[in-house]
Amino acid sequence: MVGIEPILYGDKVLLRPFTAFDIDDSYIGWLNDPDVVRFSNQRFLKHDRNSCLSYLASFEGTPNLFMSARRQSDDRPIGTLTAYVLGHHGTVDVGIMIGDKSIWGQGYGQDAWSTLINWLLKQEGIRKLTAGTLACNYGMIKLMERSGMTLEAVRKAQEIVAGCPVDILYYAKFHGA
Ligand SMILES: CC(C)(COP(=O)(O)OP(=O)(O)OC[C@H]1O[C@@H](n2cnc3c(N)ncnc32)[C@H](O)[C@@H]1OP(=O)(O)O)[C@@H](O)C(=O)NCCC(=O)NCCS
Secondary structure (H helix, E strand, C coil), X not given: CCCCCCCEECCCEEEEECCHHHCCHHHHXXXXXXXXXXXXXXXXXXXXHHHHHHHHHCCCCCCXXXXXXXXXXXXXXXXXXXXXXECCCCEXXXXXXXXXXXXXXXCHHHHHHHHHHHHHHHCCCCCEEEEEEECCCHHHHHHHHHCCCEEXXXXXXXXXXXXXXXXXXXXXXXXXX
């Protein structure tokens, strides 16, 4: 079961546990950037150092993972990933935020995503990996589909984005699939 604190290497990113030292102006800026949180309910919140420390503390003593994604070439932080593990059910729900907009569309998100989910699916006791996104988040849908996840459910018109109701799409991948 997940519970160790891994350092994972993809082709161009490395993932390591997020720490309080990672909470700097740049990280807080990502969370307050309307473009970055456009499809997330974080857009309704204002973040500061204390809210970030509280969020980090919420991972303590849990099997969940909060990872910093960094460019391998210069160790520059580019985003974060989360994995919420339900050990009794053998499931893990994963999320990603590439906060550094200047590197969007260059394959870093895909590399970070695939690296984490492939590692998770190899951990003992993990049977099913899940993730969800708004139907208008085309980049995220691409990441999930390219990592071999398949659409398993749609919650119709679940959230309002720019004044319009939008579906939430739920994707999954099973161990060994
Ligand atoms: C979604 C996200 C993780 C993608 O990260 P990224 O580093 O840009 O991802 P990649 O470059 O690896 O791949 C993204 C793919 O989606 C495509 N894409 C991105 N936006 C798109 C759009 N609006 N329409 C169509 N395709 C789009 C890119 O062109 C790319 O495909 P390609 O490799 O075939 O060119 C990143 O944009 C992000 O973190 N956004 C903010 C937070 C977020 O939405 N997280 C998910 C919440 S569920």
